[in-house]
Amino acid sequence: MQDVAIVSFVQSDCVRYAGAQNEVELIMPVVQAALKEAGLSSVQDVDFTCSGSCDYQQGAAFAFVAGVDALGAVPPIKESHVEMDAAWALYESWLKIQMGQAESALIYGFGKSSPGELSNVLSLQLDPYYLAPLGVDTISLAAMQARSLLESGEVNEVDLAEVVVNSRANAKNNPHAQLSGDFTVDQLLAEPETVSPLRKHDCCPISDGAAAMVICTVEKAKAMGKPYAVIKGIDHRIETHHVTLRDLCRSPSVEIAAEKAGVHDAPVDVAEIYAPFSHQEIIVKRALGLDDSVAINPSGGVLAGHLFMASGLSRVGEVAKRIIAGEYKRGVAHATSGPCLQQNMILVLEGM
Amino acid sequence: MAELAAVVGIGQTKYQTKRIDVSIAGLVREAAMNALNDAGLVWDDIDAVILGKAPDMFEGVVMPELYLTDALGCNGKPMIRVHTAGSVGGSTAIVAASHVQSGVFKRVLTVTFEKQSESNAMWALSNPQPFSPHLNAGAGGYFAPIIREYIRRSNAPSDAGIKVAVKDRLHALKNPLAHLQLPDISAEMVEASPMLWDPLRFLESCPSSDGACAMVIAHEDLVDQSPGKPAWIQGAAMRSEPTMYAGREQVSPHAGRDCAKDVYAQADITDPRKDFDCAEVYVPFSWYEPMWLENLGFAEPGTGWELTMSGATSLDEGGDIPWNCSGGVLSSNAIGASGMIRFAEAARQVRGSAEDHQVEGAKKALGHAYGGGAQFYAMWVVGAEKH
Numbered sequence: 001m002q003d004v005a006i007v008s009f010v011q012s013d014c015v016r017y018a019g020a021q022n023e024v025e026l027i028m029p030v031v032q033a034a035l036k037e038a039g040l041s042s043v044q045d046v047d048f049t050c051s052g053s054c055d056y057q058q059g060a061a062f063a064f065v066a067g068v069d070a071l072g073a074v075p076p077i078k079e080s081h082v083e084m085d086a087a088w089a090l091y092e093s094w095l096k097i098q099m100g101q102a103e104s105a106l107i108y109g110f111g112k113s114s115p116g117e118l119s120n121v122l123s124l125q126l127d128p129y130y131l132a133p134l135g136v137d138t139i140s141l142a143a144m145q146a147r148s149l150l151e152s153g154e155v156n157e158v159d160l161a162e163v164v165v166n167s168r169a170n171a172k173n174n175p176h177a178q179l180s181g182d183f184t185v186d187q188l189l190a191e192p193e194t195v196s197p198l199r200k201h202d203c204c205p206i207s208d209g210a211a212a213m214v215i216c217t218v219e220k221a222k223a224m225g226k227p228y229a230v231i232k233g234i235d236h237r238i239e240t241h242h243v244t245l246r247d248l249c250r251s252p253s254v255e256i257a258a259e260k261a262g263v264h265d266a267p268v269d270v271a272e273i274y275a276p277f278s279h280q281e282i283i284v285k286r287a288l289g290l291d292d293s294v295a296i297n298p299s300g301g302v303l304a305g306h307l308f309m310a311s312g313l314s315r316v317g318e319v320a321k322r323i324i325a326g327e328y329k330r331g332v333a334h335a336t337s338g339p340c341l342q343q344n345m346i347l348v349l350e351g352m
Numbered sequence: 353m354a355e356l357a358a359v360v361g362i363g364q365t366k367y368q369t370k371r372i373d374v375s376i377a378g379l380v381r382e383a384a385m386n387a388l389n390d391a392g393l394v395w396d397d398i399d400a401v402i403l404g405k406a407p408d409m410f411e412g413v414v415m416p417e418l419y420l421t422d423a424l425g426c427n428g429k430p431m432i433r434v435h436t437a438g439s440v441g442g443s444t445a446i447v448a449a450s451h452v453q454s455g456v457f458k459r460v461l462t463v464t465f466e467k468q469s470e471s472n473a474m475w476a477l478s479n480p481q482p483f484s485p486h487l488n489a490g491a492g493g494y495f496a497p498i499i500r501e502y503i504r505r506s507n508a509p510s511d512a513g514i515k516v517a518v519k520d521r522l523h524a525l526k527n528p529l530a531h532l533q534l535p536d537i538s539a540e541m542v543e544a545s546p547m548l549w550d551p552l553r554f555l556e557s558c559p560s561s562d563g564a565c566a567m568v569i570a571h572e573d574l575v576d577q578s579p580g581k582p583a584w585i586q587g588a589a590m591r592s593e594p595t596m597y598a599g600r601e602q603v604s605p606h607a608g609r610d611c612a613k614d615v616y617a618q619a620d621i622t623d624p625r626k627d628f629d630c631a632e633v634y635v636p637f638s639w640y641e642p643m644w645l646e647n648l649g650f651a652e653p654g655t656g657w658e659l660t661m662s663g664a665t666s667l668d669e670g671g672d673i674p675w676n677c678s679g680g681v682l683s684s685n686a687i688g689a690s691g692m693i694r695f696a697e698a699a700r701q702v703r704g705s706a707e708d709h710q711v712e713g714a715k716k717a718l719g720h721a722y723g724g725g726a727q728f729y730a731m732w733v734v735g736a737e738k739h
Contacts, residue, residue: 001456049592056414061407061476062437065724069594076607079592079728080443083408083415083435091432092447098454099354124414129375132413238421238431256428338418343431 004097005221005228006324006349008037008214009317014178014207014305017114023053023063026210027070027110034212035106039224043071046214047102049079050093052086052109053309056121067110078102085109085274087236087312087335087345090213094234097217104216109310112208118308125338127241138276138339139203143195145248145340146279150197152249155282157197161188163278164201164303171300178205178305204276204306211310213317221352229320229349233261236335236345243340254287254334257346263288263332268348270295270328272315274336276302283341284334298322312336312345319349326351356738357452358575358582359699360459361391361568367531367684370469371562376411377423380465383564384424387461391568391578395425398568399457404434404444404464405688406723409476411467424463436590438634438723440464441565441691442730445719446588448569449732453585458571465564466686473560473687492557492637494725496549499639502603503551506642508657510551513638517542517556517682519666520635524679526667526708531561531684556638556682563686565693572738583699583734586716587618595725602726608647611729616649619716619733625650625664628733629714630674630701632694634721636681641665645675648720667709677701677709691721695732702736 010033018026035042043049049071055063064081073079082088086109093105119138126132149155162185171180183201191199221228237253237260240246258264271294275281281303285296297303299318302311312335319331335345363386365371371379380403388394401424403417413419417433424431436443441464448462474490502508521537524530534541537555545555568578575582591611593600600606612624621627633648635641642656650673651659663669667677676682678697681690698719700706706714715736722729 054414055407055409061409062724064435065437065595065727068592068727069596071594073593074597074606076591076593076605076610078590080434080447080590081436083433084417088432092434092450095447095450095454095456098456099450101354101450101453122414124412125418127419128411128413236430236432237428238418238426240422240427241419242422252428337415342418342421 001098003218004094004215004231005218006213006215006231006320007221007224007226007228008034009320010034010037011176011211011314011317012209013176014209014307016178016205016207018112018208023058023066023110023112024070026112027067027108030210030212031070031108034214038214039226043073043077043106046104046106047078048093048096048105049077050081050089050105050107052082052084052089053111054083056124057111057113057308059115085312085335085337086211086310087316090313090316091234091236093215094231103220104214106212106214107313108210108212109313110210111307111309113206113308114208118206139195139198141243141339142277143198146197146277148248149279157189158185159282160202160278161185163281164188167297167300167303170298171304174299174304176305177300178207180300180304198277202278204302207305207307209307211307211314211317213313227324228352229323230352231347232350233348235260238343241342248340249283251283251287251341251344253344254284254346257344258288261346261348263346263348266330268294268330268332270298270319270322270331272297272299272301272318273334274302274312274315276306278303280341288332316347323349323351354453355455356572357449357569358584359567359734360570360575360578360580360582361387361393362696362700363387363390363566364529365563366529367561367563367686369561371467376416376467377420379467379562380420380463380564381423383566384461384463387566387568390580393568393578397459398425398461400430400451400460401426402432402434402444402448402451402460402462404440405466406438406440407476409471410473411470436723436728438687439691439721439728439730440723441689441693442695442719442721443590445567445692445695446590446730446732449585449588452569452571459574460569461566462569463564463566464689464692466688467562468560468686469562492549492552495637496552498602499551502639502643505603506654506657508642511539512642512657512660513551513556514539514542515660516638516641520676520680520682522668523677523709524683527678530679531559552637558636558681558685561684561686563684563689565689565696567696580705581703583702584738586733586735586739587615588732589614591729593727595727603643604647605726607727608722608729611731612648615731615733621733624648625673628673628716628718630677630711631718632678632697633675634681634691634694635676636685638682641675674711677706677711691730694721695719699734702734
């Protein structure tokens with residue numbers, strides 16, 4: 001596979017409520033900024049555009065159609081959309097570059113979760129015959145997973161609290177974060193459990209916003225004269241939908257994707273993990289085989305701000321940004337979808 | 353340079369108003385199993401699954417690819433879910449093909465479906481978008497004024513739509529999978545049906561169907577492992593434009609013309625009417641046949657209806673460029689699958705496996721899908737030969 005360069009990444013602030021801003025107003029600023037950062041003047045300058053979003057967030061069919069209004073798609077453009085996190089839009093774009101149909105692509109993801117109750121909306125992701133009628137929301141499912149992890153005896157609630165302490169502390173350096181600050185494990189563990197064994201801070205906040213990225217062939221990135229990070233490996237896998245059939249303490253899909261993406265081929269010094277719940281960071285980190293020398297979620301991760309449908313793309317962008325800045329050499333980015341980490345994508349990024 | 357890929361297996365369900373005998377998982381699995389059987393393969397032979405469907409609100413399941421992974425033998429494999437409005441069936445086939453053409457995968461399964469009986473598509477299409485004027489029109493109400501503009505510009509006779517409605521239902525009688533089976537179909541019957549959105553009558557509109565369509569797409573190296581003839585993918589293209597912009601050409605949209613030009617260039621098509629043996633084109637409302645004949649370059653602007661009226665697009669009348677031999681969207685419309693059915697039926701023709709609606713000796717065919725406010729396009733050219 002040929003290397004693909006990430007030349008720009010921009011995300012909006014993670015805010016709990018974007019007010020009357022519609023999707024177009026969320027998308028336009030990040031798309032314009034990502035194009036500008038790549039030295040491009042409009043969407044007409046890229047060969048392919050792909051986005052990720054979810055109709056149910058805004059509560060209307062074809063929510064993504066309005067997204068096209070944010071692009072300036074006149075004359076018409078080569079464009080596609082996945083009803084998935086925009087990390088999978090990145091994957092579709094990466095394939096287009098691999099097959100030689102595009103040399104560059106714009107990817108964006110957006111979500112306005114504030115109009116609804118996200119954890120209830122996502123209970124409609126469940127098997128509509130056997131699971132959805134139970135009305136189990138996302139947090140309750142995650143709590144079941146956390147419970148099985150704690151009961152395995154390999155992890156305790158201090159470990160969970162430490163994930164949150166690190167996230168909040170790292171997020172102090174992330175201007176887009178929604179939650180940040182200095183906390184101690186004792187402080188956090190003094191908080192009441194909301195859905196046992198999870199406390200409020202174990203769960204990601206809910207955010208409105210968007211993120212955009214420009215990728216291209218390495219040749220084109222060189223010609224553009226911009227610094228870039230390189231996608232060395234990318235793979236994604238899904239597991240059975242039925243949580244009761246899975247060992248929730250493990251993530252076989254992360255293990256396979258990490259292997260295929262080449263995570264273990266060389267040392268890793270940074271990882272951005274898409275873990276909407278504190279315990280899931282531990283599960284993914286273990287599945288990736290990362291030790292404590294690896295910087296985990298220097299942005300604060302999604303516990304500091306969760307742009308549902310763009311958070312996976314943001315993880316990739318956060319790693320790329322730091323590699324471009326020279327802070328790290330070889331990083332892993334992770335994206336997830338579905339209840340209890342059902343589906344996962346892993347990327348390996350390196351410098352130019 | 354892209355690798356060569358071909359369709360080596362096709363599976364469909366019977367299209368009908370309600371499939372109460374199967375769950376959503378049962379529906380997609382039926383099409384997938386049919387495609388695997390057609391390709392002489394089993395689940396383990398598949399490297400990835402590419403799923404497509406129209407809005408999640410049609411069944412009320414958010415991102416159903418998560419729930420359908422078990423039914424589609426995808427556990428431990430990559431699963432991707434495409435959604436590009438009505439064109440999604442075509443887009444999904446193209447995304448699936450790119451998995452193989454990129455050289456990343458050897459053989460993939462792609463599945464699209466809609467189980468429209470789970471909800472009311474008219475409602476799901478018409479609920480208000482925040483901060484936008486509420487049309488509450490459904491698809492027919494949206495397209496009717498555009499069709500009237502086509503009639504005004506082209507001076508088409510008022511019965512051109514009726515001609516298409518009858519022709520595609522006669523085609524459907526040769527396709528046992530088609531939803532509408534109307535043996536008594538006639539111009540009089542169409543004309544007597546209720547006017548829904550002037551000039552569209554009830555029988556000039558597509559039905560609402562449950563159904564699924566699946567294909568196995570394989571790399572050149574593995575094509576011989578399947579028993580049937582392959583349908584080689586000679587070109588594939590997508591285009592999008594906004595729903596509204598100043599000066600937008602809505603009757604013959606720019607994006608459709610560009611998309612056709614792109615896919616024709618890839619497949620060396622210079623005169624579509626001559627170079628293709630047949631086409632499966634997304635015609636959910638009768639009048640879109642003459643309109644797309646022009647948009648896709650089969651006829652000069654303003655003359656698409658002449659082709660239709662002459663019988664050129666009819667299999668029964670021995671036309672030189674039969675369109676929608678399967679009965680088309682006018683006879684079966686499981687929305688999320690409809691685009692892929694076009695792509696798959698084009699492939700069936702060049703594989704010589706279209707049974708009673710086979711165009712004799714078909715070597716090259718066009719598959720076409722469109723969606724949104726006629727703003728999203730997906731097309732592919734398939735051939736009996738590699739190039």
